[in-house]
Amino acid sequence: xxxxxxxxxxxxxxxxxxxxxxxxxxxxxxxxxxxxxxxxxxxxxxxxxxxxxxxxxxxxxxxxxxxxxxxxxxxxxxxxxxxxxxxxxxxxxxxxxxxxxxxxxxxxxxxxxxxxxxxxxxxxxxxxxxxxxxxxxxxxxxxxxxxxxxxxxxxxxxxxxxxxxxxxxxxxxxxxxxxxxxxxxxxxxxxxxxxxxxxxxxxxxxxxxxxxxxxxxxxxxxxxxxxxxxxxxxxxxxxxxxxxxxxxxxxxxxxxxxxxxxxxxxxxxxxxxxxxxxxxxxxxxxxxxxxxxxxxxxxxxxxxxxxxxxxxxxxxxxxxxxxxxxxxxxxxxxxxxxxxxxxxxxxxxxxxxxxxxxxxxxxxxxxxxxxxxxxxxxxxxxxxxxxxxxxxxxxxxxxxxxxxxxxxxxxxxx
Amino acid sequence: xxxxxxxxxxxxxxxxxxxxxxxxxxxxxxxxxxxxxxxxxxxxxxxxxxxxxxxxxxxxxxxxxxxxxxxxxxxxxxxxxxxxxxxxxxxxxxxxxxxxxxxxxxxxxxxxxxxxxxxxxxxxxxxxxxxxxxxxxxxxxxxxxxxxxxxxxxxxxxxxxxxxxxxxxxxxxxxxxxxxxxxxxxxxxxxxxxxxxxxxxxxxxxxxxxxxxxxxxxxxxxx
Numbered sequence: 001x002x003x004x005x006x007x008x009x010x011x012x013x014x015x016x017x018x019x020x021x022x023x024x025x026x027x028x029x030x031x032x033x034x035x036x037x038x039x040x041x042x043x044x045x046x047x048x049x050x051x052x053x054x055x056x057x058x059x060x061x062x063x064x065x066x067x068x069x070x071x072x073x074x075x076x077x078x079x080x081x082x083x084x085x086x087x088x089x090x091x092x093x094x095x096x097x098x099x100x101x102x103x104x105x106x107x108x109x110x111x112x113x114x115x116x117x118x119x120x121x122x123x124x125x126x127x128x129x130x131x132x133x134x135x136x137x138x139x140x141x142x143x144x145x146x147x148x149x150x151x152x153x154x155x156x157x158x159x160x161x162x163x164x165x166x167x168x169x170x171x172x173x174x175x176x177x178x179x180x181x182x183x184x185x186x187x188x189x190x191x192x193x194x195x196x197x198x199x200x201x202x203x204x205x206x207x208x209x210x211x212x213x214x215x216x217x218x219x220x221x222x223x224x225x226x227x228x229x230x231x232x233x234x235x236x237x238x239x240x241x242x243x244x245x246x247x248x249x250x251x252x253x254x255x256x257x258x259x260x261x262x263x264x265x266x267x268x269x270x271x272x273x274x275x276x277x278x279x280x281x282x283x284x285x286x287x288x289x290x291x292x293x294x295x296x297x298x299x300x301x302x303x304x305x306x307x308x309x310x311x312x313x314x315x316x317x318x319x320x321x322x323x324x325x326x327x328x329x330x331x332x333x334x335x336x337x338x339x340x341x342x343x344x345x346x347x348x349x350x351x352x353x354x355x356x357x358x359x360x361x362x363x364x365x366x367x368x369x370x371x372x373x374x375x376x377x378x379x380x381x382x383x384x385x386x387x388x389x390x391x392x393x394x395x396x397x398x399x400x401x402x403x404x405x406x407x408x409x410x411x412x413x414x
Numbered sequence: 415x416x417x418x419x420x421x422x423x424x425x426x427x428x429x430x431x432x433x434x435x436x437x438x439x440x441x442x443x444x445x446x447x448x449x450x451x452x453x454x455x456x457x458x459x460x461x462x463x464x465x466x467x468x469x470x471x472x473x474x475x476x477x478x479x480x481x482x483x484x485x486x487x488x489x490x491x492x493x494x495x496x497x498x499x500x501x502x503x504x505x506x507x508x509x510x511x512x513x514x515x516x517x518x519x520x521x522x523x524x525x526x527x528x529x530x531x532x533x534x535x536x537x538x539x540x541x542x543x544x545x546x547x548x549x550x551x552x553x554x555x556x557x558x559x560x561x562x563x564x565x566x567x568x569x570x571x572x573x574x575x576x577x578x579x580x581x582x583x584x585x586x587x588x589x590x591x592x593x594x595x596x597x598x599x600x601x602x603x604x605x606x607x608x609x610x611x612x613x614x615x616x617x618x619x620x621x622x623x624x625x626x627x628x629x630x631x632x633x634x635x636x637x
Contacts, residue, residue, distance in 0.1 A: 003523040309492050411463075411468070
């Protein structure tokens with residue numbers, strides 16, 4: 001071991017004492033900062049991952065839609081398009097869809113959900129719809145059934161087997177012309193739950209034929225959802241499709257379709273990181289302050305080391321390495337704390353929630369039953385590297401001060 | 415070629431307009447014992463600092479083992495200094511974070527030469543100065559005299575050619591001062607090092623082979 005590394009270690013962990021007060025406080029400060037930073041970033045990552053997964057699982061990988069405003073975005077005569085997409089490289093499955101706003105009535109209760117007409121045979125190949133079935137089955141949709149989200153079912157008091165009335169906006173248009181169209185009565189054949197607040201909460205599914213008939217759009221559809229083969233980037237497939245498709249047809253990956261939302265998620269994580277970095281910065285400043293005091297206190301010792309053969313660089317390295325050692329030990333302890341906290345996060349969160357009497361807040365506000373968290377070895381190393389770098393930077397100022405000390409003056413200092 | 419270990423030739427030192435000493439010619443040979451006396455503030459410590467190149471002379475030449483080192487690179491000077499000079503200061507300057515034996519091994523660690531043989535050598539010196547029982551003690555538990563003896567051993571660890579003792583007994587009572595001086599002289603004799611003693615104590619100065627006095631900015635040899 002080089003003498004300056006040995007000396008730096010001994011300054012932090014003196015012989016005869018396990019830990020100096022300065023070392024303990026500095027290491028604890030860094031550990032605390034790393035713990036908070038890592039826990040928050042992991043939870044934010046977990047939320048982000050769950051939301052992204054929910055989006056993919058409910059929307060499909062890529063969508064092909066029309067931008068023709070005159071046709072209200074409808075695509076007619078889609079057989080050739082469907083077979084083209086089916087045979088397109090890296091496409092695993094396709095499913096047509098159409099959608100609109102409707103009024104739903106069950107007993108005396110009404111709701112205004114988004115109704116989505118799906119290709120009952122192909123939709124499960126594109127979107128993992130069967131995973132979300134809570135009651136009933138998807139097959140019933142083909143026989144004039146309707147699938148409700150669990151939230152909506154609760155809202156209007158419907159269950160599997162209930163009959164609901166569905167009102168089309170066409171009824172308003174036709175009533176102006178003097179025609180009277182009666183609402184359609186459909187039987188609830190499935191109740192689903194995506195597990196996410198924003199996706200599918202206010203949505204109902206019916207068969208696409210039923211929707212086309214209901215909205216009087218003939219064979220028109222609003223788009224085709226695509227499932228991409230595993231491991232193939234969805235943006236790449238969307239880009240390749242756009243090279244082949246002609247206006248007004250446009251392909252968009254799920255990332256493009258939710259660009260603003262995903263950007264907001266990323267920004268949220270970045271902002272949290274930015275705010276929490278200040279904890280580490282405070283630790284770094286406190287380390288720099290304590291080490292500067294230490295430099296002044298140990299001026300004579302620095303002079304002595306110069307007198308017995310220590311070089312200026314060696315003396316500076318002593319102080320620089322102290323910062324690095326504090327960073328390494330502090331960040332290691334911080335990561336151990338953080339992974340322990342993450343391991344028991346649900347116990348901690350629910351204990352705290354129980355104490356405050358708000359046990360169901362996770363489900364109510366975030367639509368996740370458990371607090372998500374996601375981290376990998378890369379996250380551990382990047383957080384540690386960041387903390388160690390900050391601690392090393394904090395030690396640079398004391399190290400420079402040491403380099404400027406004149407040995408003879410140091411030996412004369414009181 | 416002279417057999418002087420360290421020499422000052424026509425050395426002048428001043429801080430700004432204040433002249434500390436001028437035209438100093440001084441040399442110390444192997445196994446010499448030399449004392450330098452002088453009033454407080456006369457420049458004795460500055461003189462030994464210039465001799466060890468802890469600070470540069472304003473003019474003149476510093477020569478170590480017949481080689482001029484006045485303008486040598488500081489990192490090389492630091493290496494050479496640890497081989498030629500061993501320092502004992504009035505304040506012992508022991509490192510409180512290290513125990514006695516770790517303090518004693520520090521010069522060897524800095525030289526990058528710490529080995530088992532050096533530990534044995536340190537133990538031998540501790541035996542010679544009756545400090546064996548303090549080997550693993552914290553330096554804060556030692557008395558002033560014991561600390562100064564430890565500082566003297568530390569100066570010997572690299573087997574330097576010259577021991578520079580800057581008022582090593584200045585903080586001690588007479589009994590402890592005698593014991594420490596005996597230890598320093600004994601260690602110098604056993605290691606074959608020359609001794610350059612800065613002192614106010616005439617009795618200690620007279621025991622040296624050669625005595626100098628630094629007064630009125632000049633270094634004069636006492637007959």
